[in-house]
Amino acid sequence: MLRSQCRSKGYGGFKGLGLIFRRLDRDFSKKITFPELYHGVRSYGLNISNSDFRLLFDALDKDGSGEIDFREFMQELRGPLADCRKSVIREAFDKIDVNGDGVISIEDLKVIYSDKAQEHPRYKSGEWTLDETLRYFLDALDTPGCPDGKVTWDEFLIFYSGVSATVDDDCYFDLLMRACYDLPRGWPRGTVW
Structure with a gap:
């Protein structure tokens, strides 16, 4: 759902979301926490329910650390390498x-x-x-x-x-x-x- 909404923004859709997350990463950890994911996606104008946010975050937080690696997030979001x-x-x-x-x-x-x-x-x-x-x-x-x-x-x-x-x-x-x-x-x- 998030992937299709980014694609609907046309050229730069993924890049724009990536830029928002870079700005939110104030400690330069290259990690995304649940509040950062929520705030970033909302501020980019994407419409996802609260329950879907939790499902998305839990699916991407593969090691259960409470953080998502930024590059892995962007890779999952974009899909397989062409x-x-x-x-x-x-x-x-x-x-x-x-x-x-x-x-x-x-x-x-x-x-x-x-x-x-x-x-x-x-x-x-x-x-x-x-x-x-x-x-x-x-x-x-x-x-x-x-x-x-x-x-x-x-x-x-x-x-x-x-x-x-x-x-x-x-x-x-x-x-x-x-x-x-x-x-x-x-x-x-x-x-x-």
């Missing part, structure tokens, strides 16, 4: 996995991102080495709270599924991924006319 999005995510992963072993490591990043890493302010100031700069990027993609310096396809897909959940338009997501990873422009792999 094949065209999965395709461009795969293209980015394959580009970074230089040696083709199915894992992105600092060694892979050195091959294609050393020049960009050397532009990072902390590298330029001497605060970080090249490896530390590349590891910073790698850790952002790795499993939260458990970075091991290697990013598998599943970890990469989970990370970009979270990003995807905050981007309404498939074409914009494709453009975003191609710009971030300097992928060739054109129709996404797997596009059918």
Whole structure:
């Protein structure tokens, strides 16, 4: 019900709801409590009964902690990842996995991102080495709270599924991924006319 109401708001429907929740997240925990869910959905003008709010919250609070992870919430709300999005995510992963072993490591990043890493302010100031700069990027993609310096396809897909959940338009997501990873422009792999 919430998904269909967001879609009825047209382009930007999910994004608008996401922006409201970001503003409500005053402690930057990236978690949504029941009152935040209630207030956010109501202030966005979506019409859901109080009993449906409780059902929604309980269904999304999978671990019973009383909080919902924001990215998981947006992902559930948007629904499954479209094949065209999965395709461009795969293209980015394959580009970074230089040696083709199915894992992105600092060694892979050195091959294609050393020049960009050397532009990072902390590298330029001497605060970080090249490896530390590349590891910073790698850790952002790795499993939260458990970075091991290697990013598998599943970890990469989970990370970009979270990003995807905050981007309404498939074409914009494709453009975003191609710009971030300097992928060739054109129709996404797997596009059918």
